Amino acid sequence: MPPGIAGRVLAVHGHKFLVLTDAGECFIPAVPRMPFYPVTGDTVIIEGEWIKGIEPRRSVVERKAPGSATEKQVLAANIDLLFIVTGLDSDFNLRRIERYLVMANQSGALPVLVLTKSDLCEASPERAAEVQQLAPDSPVIVSSSLNSDGAETIRRLLAPDKTGALIGSSGAGKSTLINLLLRDARQTVGDVSASGGRGRHTTTHRQMFRIPESGWLMDQPGLREIQILADEQAVTDAFGDIADLAARCRFRDCRHQGEPGCAVTGTVDPERLSNFQKLQREAARAVEEFDIAQRIKSKQKLKAVHKAARDHDWD
Ligand SMILES: Nc1nc2c(ncn2[C@@H]2O[C@H](COP(=O)(O)OP(=O)(O)O)[C@@H](O)[C@H]2O)c(=O)[nH]1
Ligand SMILES: [Mg+2]
Numbered sequence: 541m542p543p544g545i546a547g548r549v550l551a552v553h554g555h556k557f558l559v560l561t562d563a564g565e566c567f568i569p570a571v572p573r574m575p576f577y578p579v580t581g582d583t584v585i586i587e588g589e590w591i592k593g594i595e596p597r598r599s600v601v602e603r604k605a606p607g608s609a610t611e612k613q614v615l616a617a618n619i620d621l622l623f624i625v626t627g628l629d630s631d632f633n634l635r636r637i638e639r640y641l642v643m644a645n646q647s648g649a650l651p652v653l654v655l656t657k658s659d660l661c662e663a664s665p666e667r668a669a670e671v672q673q674l675a676p677d678s679p680v681i682v683s684s685s686l687n688s689d690g691a692e693t694i695r696r697l698l699a700p701d702k703t704g705a706l707i708g709s710s711g712a713g714k715s716t717l718i719n720l721l722l723r724d725a726r727q728t729v730g731d732v733s734a735s736g737g738r739g740r741h742t743t744t745h746r747q748m749f750r751i752p753e754s755g756w757l758m759d760q761p762g763l764r765e766i767q768i769l770a771d772e773q774a775v776t777d778a779f780g781d782i783a784d785l786a787a788r789c790r791f792r793d794c795r796h797q798g799e800p801g802c803a804v805t806g807t808v809d810p811e812r813l814s815n816f817q818k819l820q821r822e823a824a825r826a827v828e829e830f831d832i833a834q835r836i837k838s839k840q841k842l843k844a845v846h847k848a849a850r851d852h853d854w855d
């Protein structure tokens with residue numbers, strides 16, 4: 541039997557997959573009854589007219605399927621950089637960013653924080669500093685559709701051949717970023733309705749775009765619900781400050797709920813602490829209900845990305 545040819549899944553349309561091979565792009569189905577089906581970002585093996593297999597994934601971005609206690613939804617595979625996109629308008633929410641950071645930690649992709657719509661916010665530097673505190677090793681990119689500075693940082697981070705995915709609420713400005721990067725208006729951008737700065741759902745597919753002089757970037761519809769599928773370690777890793785302080789609590793099993801000698805309560809922002817505890821409970825439940833694999837995460841790599849985002853060398 542001839543060995544198959546490899547291709548990258550650029551988009552999923554029902555039961556057909558848009559795959560890029562050396563021969564170009566084509567829509568192709570997967571053989572029935574695969575153990576699981578490809579997602580955007582997967583490298584697949586094609587034999588004849590069919591996708592026959594999926595290469596092992598180096599990262600998996602997934603969440604609990606909305607409205608289901610037992611199903612997972614894989615959002616993307618083989619993502620190097622997960623761009624957590626938040627608008628500097630009414631979308632701005634530190635607790636949601638913390639949740640996305642847990643998702644990134646679990647995925648094996650490195651998180652990058654993108655704050656959009658800086659033209660609508662007088663306090664962008666202060667907001668950026670707050671977000672930087674949540675993820676000291678991750679780049680924080682401030683962007684606006686009125687100029688392409690933020691988008692250019694993304695272009696450099698993905699060069700020459702990395703894969704990124706944008707993730708965030710509907711209306712956060714993800715498709716606008718893609719258009720800035722494509723120097724073209726390929727992705728439809730939503731109108732913001734009067735109600736609370738929310739955009740309409742205009743991006744209906746997960747799709748990867750080849751970014752000029754850069755790598756690949758996946759756009760996707762906004763997520764309404766982000767129930768994490770992560771273990772407790774992924775949560776602890778996303779809250780490094782709490783983990784460091786907890787080492788100084790009097791009791792080793794301190795739950796930071798008013799125990800004497802607690803080094804966390806009173807030091808950490810109470811909303812952050814309560815979100816940490818909520819995410820820990822969610823992770824404990826997820827570990828019971830799902831088969832969760834611990835993935836590799838490299839702080840070293842994250843620091844390198846951070847540095848690359850800061851060192852502006854435009855020549
Ligand atoms: N003022 C301003 N509006 C923006 C910016 N980025 C996006 N928008 C608007 O926000 C709305 C939603 O943008 P869109 O890119 O579709 O968001 P998506 O749902 O995350 O893809 C659109 O009306 C955009 O024009 C920005 O930087 N500044
Ligand atoms: Mg969109």
Ligand SMILES: [Zn+2]
Nearest residue numbers: 789794796802
């Ligand atoms: Zn404690």
